[in-house]
């Protein structure tokens with residue numbers, strides 16, 4: 165049972181695509197929270213191609229007068245035919261200010277979500293934006309920094325990775341998830357310059373990515389395509405990274 169947050173250091177490496185891809189392949193029920201302060205629900209506009217109406221989401225959570233854990237269960241919308249439910253993001257960046265106060269109390273109730281048998285995946289958008297959901301990153305068992313492997317992406321990644329390393333307690337546990345590995349740099353090369361572990365790597369697979377990012381028709385046997393296979397491997401790696409860390413913590417309390 166875990167809370168996993170996805171974020172990026174620069175550009176648009178594929179945070180939303182990867183968060184949804186992981187959620188849809190997750191082996192247990194999972195709650196996907198769209199916490200990108202940029203605003204606009206990427207899921208409703210992208211994966212659902214604007215065909216699904218906005219019903220409730222973060223802004224209703226921010227304004228709720230009832231218990232936050234109950235409100236969370238009410239605003240979460242199921243993705244039919246899957247064991248994923250999602251909390252839609254703000255409808256525009258102008259609402260970011262209103263949800264800013266939500267992050268800290270929401271971070272606290274995420275452990276209650278875990279108790280209901282759901283894991284949580286947070287799409288935190290890009291780091292450093294006004295209204296960034298930092299308390300959710302801090303509450304996560306694992307925060308994954310997504311980056312492409314081009315030089316501009318890697319230089320931004322390196323400076324954030326250093327900040328994460330300086331403040332390990334605040335960020336619990338952080339790792340890197342590479343998108344489009346090998347274009348041009350490999351995971352090994354990235355690991356050599358960024359002082360955070362590379363937890364997983366996803367290949368460049370635009371056809372499969374388009375299914376998650378804009379609701380494109382899935383290619384034939386999408387589950388055997390490179391992205392789906394790499395997402396499945398990424399899930400295993402995320403779980404073992406979190407399990408190792410929990411073991412270390414347990415041993416630390418025993419010794």
Ligand SMILES: Nc1ncnc2c1ncn2[C@@H]1O[C@H](COP(=O)(O)OP(=O)(O)O)[C@@H](O)[C@H]1O
Pocket residue numbers: 172175176177178179180181182343344366367368369370371373374377378391
């Ligand atoms: N593994 C991938 N292979 C190829 N294209 C990808 C991959 N992941 C994401 N993309 C594409 O990158 C673009 C940006 O993705 P998105 O998830 O919206 O990024 P972000 O949330 O970081 O802004 C989209 O067009 C998406 O289809």
Ligand SMILES: [Mg+2]
Pocket residue numbers: 179180181200206289
């Ligand atoms: Mg996004």
